[in-house]
Amino acid sequence: MTPPPTDTVAGMIRPVPMPPDSQTNRDLLAVMKGTSWGYWFLLGLSLFFMHLAGAIWIYQVYKGLGIAGYAHPVFWGVYIVTFVFWIGIAHAGTLISAILFLFRAKWRNAINRGAEAMTVFAVLTAAQFLGIHVGRMWKSYFILPYPNQRGLWVNFKSPLLWDTFAVSTYATISILFLYVGLIPDIAIARDRATGWKKVLYTVLALGWVGSSSQWKAHNRSVLHLSGLATPLVLSVHSVVSWDFAVTLVPGWHTTIFAPYFVAGAIFSGFAMVLTLMIPIRRIFGLEAYITNYHFDNMSRFLLLTSIICGYAYASEYFLSWYSGVEPEQTAFWLRAFGPYWISTWVMIIFNTVLPQLLWFKKLRVNVPFLFVLSVCINIGMWFERYVIIISSLSREYDPATWGVFIPSWPEMGILAGSFGFFCTFFLIFLKLFPIIAIAEMKEIAIHEKAHGAQGAH
């Protein structure tokens, strides 16, 4: 542009011309466009199971918790198992987003959004199980300290109440974390959307333009949220583990529970990230963004956390023997060779033996193998909680009170429904918001461009 003389400046105003959109935007926004037959089929299936669980829950409200197989001596059944399972799944999101952010592990950028969304939906799924488990869900608010005419307050010395505070804080912080990270990406989508989506994104983007003051505040907020979420994520599953460890039930009453549960949670969460991201990568052609490098790194995490779990299993057995406490020894003997031996061996093989294959580099980048392994780990981790909860409760101190717990059909129906609920929200999220953090991918791309330019000089 030749600088115009000042008197004709007004005549020179023209809008900033629009070059073709960037490759990153086109690739990553394409995930949100169009819906195939397969998508509607999966969404329909998820909705079916979600509504099935709703119907079973209404039936359970009508008939009472007896239909869930709650009978002496096992009053914490599949609902609590599934609650712990989903809370565990929810841990990978924050680990990937917050902890890897603080360690400046840039490879997280390709998977953090998917993991954060997974976290939010997994926490929401888990939270419902507390209500389903207590039976009278409409009285769930009793667990909160609210002013009431009777002048009652909750018991702050109870691990169940710590859990309430931990899980609700975790849900709030993960939703904020997901949304704060999404704002710049929603603005990208807003600039390219039409129709009702334009309205939705305009509202949700809050007028984001990427100005220096916005980025500065955003950077600082993400840093602080990461710093806050890191101890939070470690505390949440520790508190969940204390629900068990603070009791006197043989098999539960151990000090290793907090680190053991946290490692297990990260293990299962990473497995779930793989279970979700492998098909998404394949279906939407995101091979350029989620590469072997990412799979290799995630596999290493799986291997590390699997070894920590294996160590925890071994030390539990060793200490129950070494303690010389007979009920402990019996509880652990019966875990492996009693009525729940199948669950125990599924847990040991799927969680500690199979992941050892990840020592081989070839298998760490073998995507079909990783998918199968991640599904096995999910199953194994569900059984881990099943073993801990059910086998311990059904084999307490007095053999006269022993019993055998068999999951009932309403429990299994609601378990299936929890996957339906989770998948429904995940599938809707997939079509409304970018599943890979676009701005963060650009940050890497622009850095590379800058370094390439310097190299050329």
Added chain:
Amino acid sequence: MARLVGIFELPAQVAAAVKQLRGRGYTDIETYAPAPFPEVDDAVDPKASRVRLLTLIGGLVGVVTGYALTIWMANNWQIMVGGKPFSSIPPYTIIAFELTILFSGVLTVVGLFIFGKLPKFKIDPAYSPRFSAEDFGVVVRCREQDVAEIDALLRKNDATEVNLVES
């Protein structure tokens, strides 16, 4: 007054251009970036973000609330649990910890809204969707007789285009 927008490809160029403009006394400068680059944000305003103040306030309020809530409630409705004192610090630390995180997390986001000036109801006409693609923009307000000088300065710093948006 006129406003010029220079289009750049790399964050280092933007930072250099902004520093030169500030050196010449232009203060009404805004940058648009597709991704976070601290060098650009610091060139416009070198001060650290004040979001941290709100995070700190949230944390302090949270920890005080956590202990106050638990200790007061436990003494207001006294239940003896395991022979422990009513004002029992170790278990209440867990509640105080969670509330510290909750309050400072929420206030951090409030800080993002206040210091990032969100929500913004009117979008600057100098903003263009290309800044949410891969281009950077530097918007300067200047007197009309300075347009030529700024145009030259932006181009010297590798601006690919310079456009006039307002006068």
